[in-house]
Amino acid sequence: MCESNAYIEENGNETLFLETVDIIRPEGMNIYLRDFWGQEKVFKGRIKEISLLKHRIVLVRQECEDV
Template sequence: MCEANAYIYEDGKEILYLENVDIMRPEGDKIYLRNFFGEQKLFEGEIKEISLLNHKIVLKKK
């Protein structure tokens, strides 16, 4: 599988937010995420970094 895990960057640390993310898209000032199992989350913030090689998405609050 090639899904990525999403983390929130806060206080210099990366905290796991959602595993096995398969869809990510902007929705206004929020980011919609859905994982392989159908779990959905709407994050209010922005993308800090995406590492395709490491299958990792890092988000940060505005």
Template sequence: MCESNAFLKDGENEVMLMESVDTIEPCEDGLKLMDIFGKQIFIKAKIKEMTLLNHRIILESF
């Protein structure tokens, strides 16, 4: 399926935040992510880059 995995950029590393992300909703001071099972997280970060064909969402802190 076409969900993606969300990673937080941490220097040269990427920390996996959530697998199988379906929806992404920017909010005032961060992002709300929901996976294909309906689990939601809120994170104080912004989108750095998304590559949908690679199923990757790279986030970075403000």
């Protein structure tokens, strides 16, 4: 299987967000993810890193920008 696990990085720590991610799609300021079994999650932030060899997706929360 070629699916990846998605993790949220905060304060130097990573927590599992979704396992066996099959689809990842940017949608504006959000990241849409769906796993192998059809579970869907939306993360408000950005992709920090994707490692295809390690099957890892690292997400970070979107920082507020001053306007």
